[in-house]
Amino acid sequence: MKICVCIKEVPDPDIPSNKLRIDKQNFKILPTENVPNVVNGFDLNAVELALRFAENFDNSSISIISVGNALTSDVIKKPIAMGADEIITCDNEGLGKIDITATAFILSRIIEKNGPYDMIFCGRHASDFDYASVPFAISEFLSIPIINIVKSITLKDEKLLIERVITDGFQMIEASMPLIITTGNQVGDPRYPTLKGIMNASKKQINNLSLSDLGISETEILPLIELEEMFFPENENKVEMIEGANNQEKAVNLISKLKEEGAI
Amino acid sequence: MISVLAVIINENDTLNESSLEIFSFIDSLDIEKKVTAINFGGDKELVSTIPSNDIFYVPIEDSNKTNPQDLILALDKFTTENYFDLIVFQKDDLSNYLAPAFSYRKKIPFLPDVKKFVSSDQDRMKFIRPIHGESAEGLYSVNSKKPFVVKIRKSSFEKKLLSTKKSDIKEFLLQKDMTRRFKILDTKKLEPTGIQLDQADVVISGGRGIGSKEGFKKIKELAKILDGAVGASRAAVEAEWIETSQLVGLTGKWISPNLYFTFGISGASQHLAGCTNSKNIVSVNIDPEASIFNHSRFGIIADCNEFLSELIEELKKTQ
Numbered sequence: 001m002k003i004c005v006c007i008k009e010v011p012d013p014d015i016p017s018n019k020l021r022i023d024k025q026n027f028k029i030l031p032t033e034n035v036p037n038v039v040n041g042f043d044l045n046a047v048e049l050a051l052r053f054a055e056n057f058d059n060s061s062i063s064i065i066s067v068g069n070a071l072t073s074d075v076i077k078k079p080i081a082m083g084a085d086e087i088i089t090c091d092n093e094g095l096g097k098i099d100i101t102a103t104a105f106i107l108s109r110i111i112e113k114n115g116p117y118d119m120i121f122c123g124r125h126a127s128d129f130d131y132a133s134v135p136f137a138i139s140e141f142l143s144i145p146i147i148n149i150v151k152s153i154t155l156k157d158e159k160l161l162i163e164r165v166i167t168d169g170f171q172m173i174e175a176s177m178p179l180i181i182t183t184g185n186q187v188g189d190p191r192y193p194t195l196k197g198i199m200n201a202s203k204k205q206i207n208n209l210s211l212s213d214l215g216i217s218e219t220e221i222l223p224l225i226e227l228e229e230m231f232f233p234e235n236e237n238k239v240e241m242i243e244g245a246n247n248q249e250k251a252v253n254l255i256s257k258l259k260e261e262g263a264i
Numbered sequence: 265m266i267s268v269l270a271v272i273i274n275e276n277d278t279l280n281e282s283s284l285e286i287f288s289f290i291d292s293l294d295i296e297k298k299v300t301a302i303n304f305g306g307d308k309e310l311v312s313t314i315p316s317n318d319i320f321y322v323p324i325e326d327s328n329k330t331n332p333q334d335l336i337l338a339l340d341k342f343t344t345e346n347y348f349d350l351i352v353f354q355k356d357d358l359s360n361y362l363a364p365a366f367s368y369r370k371k372i373p374f375l376p377d378v379k380k381f382v383s384s385d386q387d388r389m390k391f392i393r394p395i396h397g398e399s400a401e402g403l404y405s406v407n408s409k410k411p412f413v414v415k416i417r418k419s420s421f422e423k424k425l426l427s428t429k430k431s432d433i434k435e436f437l438l439q440k441d442m443t444r445r446f447k448i449l450d451t452k453k454l455e456p457t458g459i460q461l462d463q464a465d466v467v468i469s470g471g472r473g474i475g476s477k478e479g480f481k482k483i484k485e486l487a488k489i490l491d492g493a494v495g496a497s498r499a500a501v502e503a504e505w506i507e508t509s510q511l512v513g514l515t516g517k518w519i520s521p522n523l524y525f526t527f528g529i530s531g532a533s534q535h536l537a538g539c540t541n542s543k544n545i546v547s548v549n550i551d552p553e554a555s556i557f558n559h560s561r562f563g564i565i566a567d568c569n570e571f572l573s574e575l576i577e578e579l580k581k582t583q
Binding site: 011013014015016017018019020022027029042100101104127128129130131132133136137139140141145146147148162166167168169170171172173174175176179184185186189224225226227228229230231232233235237239240241242247248250251252254255257258261263264 | 333356357360361364365367368369373374375376377390394395396397398399400401402403404405406407412444445446447448449450451452453454466490498499502508509514515522523530531532533534536537544546547553554555556557558559560561562563564565566567570571573574575577578579582
């Protein structure tokens with residue numbers, strides 16, 4: 001059973017919005033303080049679901065793949081520490097500003113080169129740009145069907161029984177491999193890396209491929225949609241702080257304010 | 265003059281009201297346009313009052329078993345037979361699947377979560393969409409001489425009013441995608457309990473600062489007094505103090521209440537994405553630097569549990 005998981009390195013989404021700055025040249029969001037990047041949360045859910053799925057088979061391997069510019073090796077190796085087997089990247093200067101289509105195109109080429117894979121797992125969207133599109137583009141490039149926001153996969157005879165999350169409910173879907181799956185936090189918490197896993201990850205070499213290794217020319221990854229500018233929205237909001245000698249007084253003052261405004 | 269297609273997914277026997285936001289978005293484009301709407305399912309009478317020049321209706325047998333693969337095939341066929349410069353989707357479960365899948369099938373550019381149209385010139389159209397939750401924004405441009413697809417951000421545009429007179433609707437039939445590779449066996453909707461978060465007029469959310477399951481009992485008590493719904497940040501949901509269904513944010517519910525209380529929520533972009541459409545945000549946090557205050561109408565610097573108890577007591581007195 002050959003499985004791969006696509007991951008993305010992102011700024012920590014739990015950083016409060018007033019502790020972020022924008023690198024206008026490279027279109028990147030950066031923390032103002034030294035907070036390390038993380039693997040996109042939903043991608044870790046994807047790793048978790050892939051690891052659980054692999055447990056159904058005696059012989060399986062999980063490849064982690066990632067595309068970007070100046071990836072942080074300690075960050076992107078986390079899935080290895082969780083139990084994945086190998087990591088393949090296309091980490092090249094100039095890949096920091098590519099669009100969805102180009103990202104999916106490069107990922108698809110890596111998948112083709114190292115595949116064929118029976119299952120491809122991806123996070124439902126990345127917390128930085130939130131396009132929720134790359135897995136769909138991979139699906140079209142590789143002609144492999146996609147089911148989004150999956151909670152669990154059960155193997156039944158030769159078929160897969162998939163529980164898909166929808167707003168206020170779920171769907172049961174019958175599918176077969178090869179298949180692309182996207183995941184959200186409904187999968188449950190990603191497992192913690194074990195000590196053995198961490199040791200393993202520290203020794204693991206990242207297999208980095210260049211565009212030419214993948215047979216991709218730069219003209220093939222020109223953006224269809226151009227991000228021209230990135231900025232913080234103007235915040236015209238003026239907060240009114242409710243004062244008081246103690247919490248009781250503050251509560252009384254708040255209630256009268258809200259009544260004045262007709263909010264309660 | 266451009267030709268625009270609005271793609272609308274309706275539940276059985278209704279009209280998806282938020283799809284009316286698509287027409288306000290189309291109105292905001294500063295060029296002359298002809299609008300066509302394609303409806304998948306829904307109530308035919310209501311569909312015939314959609315504010316569009318042309319209305320198409322695709323009958324759906326059982327919306328619980330609609331296979332997105334069939335819908336993509338239908339859209340592919342429909343847009344091959346009829347040319348459109350711009351195809352607009354809204355944000356719902358099925359559209360979230362269809363919009364990107366359709367765009368890449370047709371090999372045309374796709375821009376999701378557009379919140380504003382900025383300008384158009386000879387051959388470029390510019391739009392704004394949020395980045396990193398709601399903490400930043402990006403200005404995007406696309407070649408408008410070739411077809412492209414936009415999905416609009418929920419609640420960023422007003423719902424356009426239905427027209428008072430009915431138009432003729434034309435049928436377009438769905439064909440089964442014979443190559444489809446998965447089958448929807450069943451759809452189960454969970455019965456909603458209590459007031460629905462995304463429809464509530466008042467929402468009270470707790471975050472990391474609440475600190476325990478016990479703390480959420482107080483949040484629920486306040487919600488009861490104010491006739492509101494209970495929400496939570498990701499930290500609170502992950503700590504299992506409250507059910508995942510109550511998550512407000514990028515990955516949970518998108519709310520737009522008149523009054524939104526946050527207790528012990530710092531204002532990470534994850535959370536802001538789901539609540540910045542609230543009319544009045546009241547935030548309680550012990551940290552005066554908490555970024556949630558930058559988005560709030562009223563702020564209270566206090567231990568959120570202590571303040572919550574006092575607020576409940578004082579509100580009880582006024583009732």
